[in-house]
Amino acid sequence: MEAFLGGLAVMADPYVLMMVVLGTVLxxxxxxxxxxxxxxxxxxxxxxxxxxxxxxxICFLGAIYCAANFGGSITAILxxxxxxxxxSATALEGYKMAEKGQAGLALGMSAVSSAIGGIVSVVxxxxxxxxxxxxxxxxxxPEYFALALFGLSMCAAIxxxxxxxxxxxxxxxxxxxxxxMDLTTGVERFAFGVMELSDGIGFVPVLIxxxxxxxxxxxxxxxxxxxxxxxxxxxxxxGWPEMKKCMRSIWIGSGIGTFIGALPALGATTAALxxxxxxxxxxxxxxxxxxxxIEGVAGPEAANNAAVGGSMVPTLALGIPGSATxxxxxxxxxxxxxxxxxxxxxxxxxxxxxVFASMLAANVFYLVMGLYMARLFARISLIPPAFLWxxxxxxxxxxxxxxxxSMGDVYVMLVAGLVGxxxxxxxxxxxxxxxxxxxxxxxxxxxKQSLIIFGDDVxxxxxxxxxxxxxxxxxxxxxWPVVSRLMRRGARAASA
Amino acid sequence: xxxxxxxxxxxxxxxISAALVALVAAAAFAGTFFFDPVPPGLPGLGxxxxxxxxxxxxxxxxxLLALQEPGPPDPxxxxxxxxxxxxxxxxxxxxxxxxxxxxxxxxxxxLVTTGWIWGERRAALLLGVAGASTLVLWxxxxxxxxxxxxxxxxxxx
Numbered sequence: 001m002e003a004f005l006g007g008l009a010v011m012a013d014p015y016v017l018m019m020v021v022l023g024t025v026l027x028x029x030x031x032x033x034x035x036x037x038x039x040x041x042x043x044x045x046x047x048x049x050x051x052x053x054x055x056x057x058i059c060f061l062g063a064i065y066c067a068a069n070f071g072g073s074i075t076a077i078l079x080x081x082x083x084x085x086x087x088s089a090t091a092l093e094g095y096k097m098a099e100k101g102q103a104g105l106a107l108g109m110s111a112v113s114s115a116i117g118g119i120v121s122v123v124x125x126x127x128x129x130x131x132x133x134x135x136x137x138x139x140x141x142p143e144y145f146a147l148a149l150f151g152l153s154m155c156a157a158i159x160x161x162x163x164x165x166x167x168x169x170x171x172x173x174x175x176x177x178x179x180x181m182d183l184t185t186g187v188e189r190f191a192f193g194v195m196e197l198s199d200g201i202g203f204v205p206v207l208i209x210x211x212x213x214x215x216x217x218x219x220x221x222x223x224x225x226x227x228x229x230x231x232x233x234x235x236x237x238x239g240w241p242e243m244k245k246c247m248r249s250i251w252i253g254s255g256i257g258t259f260i261g262a263l264p265a266l267g268a269t270t271a272a273l274x275x276x277x278x279x280x281x282x283x284x285x286x287x288x289x290x291x292x293x294i295e296g297v298a299g300p301e302a303a304n305n306a307a308v309g310g311s312m313v314p315t316l317a318l319g320i321p322g323s324a325t326x327x328x329x330x331x332x333x334x335x336x337x338x339x340x341x342x343x344x345x346x347x348x349x350x351x352x353x354x355v356f357a358s359m360l361a362a363n364v365f366y367l368v369m370g371l372y373m374a375r376l377f378a379r380i381s382l383i384p385p386a387f388l389w390x391x392x393x394x395x396x397x398x399x400x401x402x403x404x405x406s407m408g409d410v411y412v413m414l415v416a417g418l419v420g421x422x423x424x425x426x427x428x429x430x431x432x433x434x435x436x437x438x439x440x441x442x443x444x445x446x447x448k449q450s451l452i453i454f455g456d457d458v459x460x461x462x463x464x465x466x467x468x469x470x471x472x473x474x475x476x477x478x479x480w481p482v483v484s485r486l487m488r489r490g491a492r493a494a495s496a
Numbered sequence: 497x498x499x500x501x502x503x504x505x506x507x508x509x510x511x512i513s514a515a516l517v518a519l520v521a522a523a524a525f526a527g528t529f530f531f532d533p534v535p536p537g538l539p540g541l542g543x544x545x546x547x548x549x550x551x552x553x554x555x556x557x558x559x560l561l562a563l564q565e566p567g568p569p570d571p572x573x574x575x576x577x578x579x580x581x582x583x584x585x586x587x588x589x590x591x592x593x594x595x596x597x598x599x600x601x602x603x604x605x606x607l608v609t610t611g612w613i614w615g616e617r618r619a620a621l622l623l624g625v626a627g628a629s630t631l632v633l634w635x636x637x638x639x640x641x642x643x644x645x646x647x648x649x650x651x652x653x
């Protein structure tokens with residue numbers, strides 16, 4: 001309770017509050033910009049946060065994350081171009097509502113359901129994260145190794161063309177994480193005598209390169225015209241009949257979003273798509289779906305914002321990212337010298353509760369801004385790409401150079417940008433690579449520590465029940481698509 | 497600003513992707529033989545085992561990818577036209593330009609040049625936006641965050 005009050009007191013600091021407001025505005029702004037996602041922005045902003053100090057930095061990044069998911073819905077509804085991938089489900093019904101002249105109502109419902117979903121998930125975060133952290137106190141290196149493997153296996157389900165491509169990207173991330181000096185043996189690996197590489201490859205230039213520069217190079221190859229905006233007066237606060245109609249969708253979306261978000265690697269986009277499907281399944285007005293259903297806006301919006309709080313649960317309690325964006329936030333914390341995990345709840349509780357409080361505040365801020373300034377934010381999509389993307393590149397160069405004042409980081413960023421571009425072209429998602437990069441050190445360290453504990457005997461894992469369960473879940477998750485396909489094929493053959 | 501014509505054939509081709517990935521993994525695996533030897537007497541895994549394990553996993557996954565049928569080509573994956581190639585060239589030239597004009601000077605030139613190639617033909621607007629963006633970057637990074645940006649040969653330290 002004391003820590004919670006301490007967290008609230010931190011929010012009273014005008015500087016922290018300003019960072020949350022700034023993060024919220026920036027989050028809505030970039031969320032509404034098609035092409036620039038919340039994760040890209042957080043990667044771009046990471047270098048700036050180094051000068052801020054840990055608490056304002058994490059509050060700023062958390063606010064961007066919360067608000068970007070909502071911002072994506074504005075252009076999804078008015079332009080049919082989801083500003084953020086997590087808003088793609090919202091576009092299905094939201095744009096249809098806009099075409100029917102109900103854009104204001106769709107925007108209003110989006111803001112309200114997003115805020116409810118976001119606040120519900122932060123409340124769950126406040127209670128679930130400490131409980132998970134307490135449980136994790138019993139974890140040793142074998143359990144953490146199994147948990148990190150589980151997190152990596154979940155990468156199979158995020159973005160990209162296929163599970164195999166996602167796993168390749170995650171493994172490449174693990175390989176990149178081995179560059180530099182091995183801490184247990186002192187041997188330099190893949191450094192090729194280059195001094196900048198002996199400390200390892202920094203998160204910041206890789207993140208900026210993969211997300212921002214990769215996207216910019218891709219956008220340069222397909223330079224489209226600007227979006228056409230649907231006329232909207234302003235967002236309208238939904239009345240009681242509309243809220244009554246959507247309450248079930250909002251709760252379904254909030255529950256699904258929080259749960260999906262809490263699973264390692266799965267984030268807001270998956271939550272929104274599942275939220276949309278489940279909303280339709282449980283709706284009493286199924287016939288309205290596909291023609292502009294207000295429940296079809298409320299469900300996925302509640303889900304994608306609930307996933308934000310959910311994904312922070314494993315990130316803060318275990319140090320395992322709950323999504324691609326939280327992997328970047330995790331990298332930001334590591335850059336600040338903070339290693340999330342169970343010990344954080346005893347060592348720096350004020351920081352944690354400040355994060356919770358800032359996320360609650362961000363949800364309230366974007367609700368107000370969403371209701372009164374949605375039309376203004378929608379105009380963001382009209383910014384010509386000829387101004388936007390070159391600025392992103394210049395910002396990327398400065399962002400990569402800034403933290404260490406090193407040209408080596410700029411070169412790393414350019415190479416990462418090329419890799420990011422090739423990834424997009426070949427149907428790979430950069431998100432699993434980031435997961436692999438962030439978890440790489442943990443996977444290797446815990447494996448080495450486990451083997452030392454077991455006296456180099458791998459069968460020692462058999463004596464650790466929690467690790468065994470996690471291994472079994474990982475194996476089941478990876479093999480299930482293959483097994484189910486074989487079963488379907490067998491059933492078809494039997495019926496033929 | 498018309499989008500380029502045909503979807504590129506080289507994208508979404510699993511076998512080419514798999515071959516490139518396997519090449520990277522094989523090169524990394526070979527690279528582990530050039531690591532310095534681990535000091536004797538240290539317990540547990542050495543420096544080479546983990547990277548080699550990852551390389552083997554990547555090779556296995558690359559093989560799986562090569563055996564997979566590629567999905568339908570992404571219609572958004574258009575072949576890069578001359579403009580795209582010029583923008584990419586500008587990105588590459590940014591670093592040498594930085595050595596001469598400094599980071600902010602190179603940034604201004606980059607914004608004007610790539611903005612023009614991107615299709616913006618209103619010169620006054622382009623110069624104004626580039627100037628304003630450079631000014632904002634200078635204010636945020638140099639004045640607020642007290643970052644020392646390279647001045648280049650022409651503009652200083």
